[in-house]
Amino acid sequence: GENVEQHPSTLSVQEGDSAVIKCTYSDSASNYFPWYKQELGKRPQLIIDIRSNVGEKKDQRIAVTLNKTAKHFSLHITETQPEDSAVYFCAASIGYGQNFVFGPGTRLSVLP
């Protein structure tokens, strides 16, 4: 079955700097890769996703890149702000009706 790894497990950056979180997956059939942000005590919220037919997607300060050949994808947050502090989870899925396999998470701390 699918296995998703995520690095780093914790990340501290200064406010205004960039943060990068990387994930790898094992199942070449996976075609959908979402990223979730979970603040303390809250539900995971979808912040961006990428599908297998594109290599990069950007939404304001957040971008995701996908390398299907290498089976890895990354989340990039630019101009970080204290409210970006949260746990971020990547996930992989082989398509509609199928479950997600989540990475172990990255705890991001943005220091003022």
Next chain:
Amino acid sequence: SAVISQKPSRDICQRGTSLTIQCQVDSQVTMMFWYRQQPGQSLTLIATANQGSEATYESGFVIDKFPISRPNLTFSTLTVSNMSPEDSSIYLCSVEGSLGPYNEQFFGPGTRLTVL
């Protein structure tokens, strides 16, 4: 995206008892998923609940421990049976938000369960 509610939001239960968690969605959805998130950990899928058929359980989870109902396209329940302290977790339902071929999933607010 769908509006998802869960009841109860939290509960403290005694060892050996059972708790039923409800998940309600404001629109009809085909697939509903139940996840467990242990403290400080990632999300682990318990089972997939498809209306009109038996739930499909992941490795390590069995129907006798986590029976699931899916009576219609907007509602599902998960029961945690014969609880032990190891069952203390957050339990979340999620639904798919699109008709495919890709499947955004949206989560309910979760049920925080503490077993004494």
